[in-house]
Amino acid sequence: MFDRKRRDFITLLGGATAAWPLTARAQQPGRTAHIGVFSYSRENDPQAKVYIEAFLKRLAEFGWSQGANLRIEYRWTGGNAALSRQYAAELSVLALDVVLVAGGFQVGQLQQVTHTLPIVFVETSDAVGSGFVESLARPGRDATGFTHFEFDISGKWLELLKQIAPNMTRTAVLRDQRNPAGTAQFGVIQGLARTVGVAEVRPVGLQDQSEIERGIIEFAREPNGGLIVTPNGLAIVHRELIINLAAKYKLPAIYPFQFFVQDGGLVAYGPDVADQYRRAAVYVDRILKGAKPGELPVEQSTRLVLSVNLKTARSLGVTVPAMLLAVADEAIE
Numbered sequence: 001m002f003d004r005k006r007r008d009f010i011t012l013l014g015g016a017t018a019a020w021p022l023t024a025r026a027q028q029p030g031r032t033a034h035i036g037v038f039s040y041s042r043e044n045d046p047q048a049k050v051y052i053e054a055f056l057k058r059l060a061e062f063g064w065s066q067g068a069n070l071r072i073e074y075r076w077t078g079g080n081a082a083l084s085r086q087y088a089a090e091l092s093v094l095a096l097d098v099v100l101v102a103g104g105f106q107v108g109q110l111q112q113v114t115h116t117l118p119i120v121f122v123e124t125s126d127a128v129g130s131g132f133v134e135s136l137a138r139p140g141r142d143a144t145g146f147t148h149f150e151f152d153i154s155g156k157w158l159e160l161l162k163q164i165a166p167n168m169t170r171t172a173v174l175r176d177q178r179n180p181a182g183t184a185q186f187g188v189i190q191g192l193a194r195t196v197g198v199a200e201v202r203p204v205g206l207q208d209q210s211e212i213e214r215g216i217i218e219f220a221r222e223p224n225g226g227l228i229v230t231p232n233g234l235a236i237v238h239r240e241l242i243i244n245l246a247a248k249y250k251l252p253a254i255y256p257f258q259f260f261v262q263d264g265g266l267v268a269y270g271p272d273v274a275d276q277y278r279r280a281a282v283y284v285d286r287i288l289k290g291a292k293p294g295e296l297p298v299e300q301s302t303r304l305v306l307s308v309n310l311k312t313a314r315s316l317g318v319t320v321p322a323m324l325l326a327v328a329d330e331a332i333e
Helices: 045-060 081-092 104-113 152-165 180-196 209-219 235-237 241-246 258-262 272-290 309-315 323-327
Strands: 031-038 070-076 098-101 119-125 145-149 170-174 200-205 225-229 253-255 267-271 305-310 331-333
Touching: 031 045, 031 081, 031 104, 031 200, 031 272, 045 272, 045 331, 070 272, 081 104, 081 309, 081 331, 098 104, 098 272, 104 119, 104 309, 119 272, 145 272, 145 331, 152 225, 152 253, 152 323, 180 200, 200 209, 200 272, 209 225, 209 241, 235 241, 241 253, 241 309, 258 267, 258 305, 258 331, 267 272, 305 309, 305 323
Parallel strands: 031 070, 031 098, 098 119, 119 145, 170 200, 170 225, 225 253, 253 267, 305 331
Antiparallel strands: 267 305
């Protein structure tokens, strides 16, 4: 939760943790659970490793250990849509007990080929609007999990970036047009723009490296621009490219996750994603012990993290307001 000094400028995303049943079918002695991990990320992405380690460590606390009573099928797509479709089909026929799915696009692909395989999702926005679940309180289908962005946070990205770069009058919004959440986030930013002195809001696609490069280079031809990177597996996969382009063209940019700043981005405001993976392990354990995903409520992130890279700020010639530094969770020199 945020402390008192932060409430002056940050509205905490809602989402109370619903109570779970206290008992479930006991773990069967000698049983080996067979689960899947289906992710938008690349297998060699160090951040993906951090998240999976958090997930496995929490699972181990419930008695599930690889090589003992747990077998895991990993599928890493690296943002490749064709691989997502291929791997979804593969996972659907493996008689898995449950699949941990990272990213909304992967959830959609898996639900297209199976309606019986239990899914616990993470790093997913607008689960109801995307059709993954019927409601947050009672998902009612084969999936449940953890969402991490209310659409109102999109306006906060614009406001924070404007505080750091007050001369910004134009912003490019990097989003995946296939993702309904990305479209909604763009709409929120567009609706707020003129009230904070931003005259132009331009969408930039994330489908591949060339689309990202074309969009940012074209946008950077005119002055007083800034970038807003919305949460999406493609943005994460291509984060090195995006951060480098922002630096090259002197574009102040705000990102949805802390690790963007650790990799050289200017500022990030978003949820503690590793915590989602730890909480997902709780749901996976419950499903392995007999719970139905459709009866486990979808939960929202309740802790947001503000990170600033002061070295990047200096290289861009911008000054981070003292008020923001006072409430930042992380300030990298």
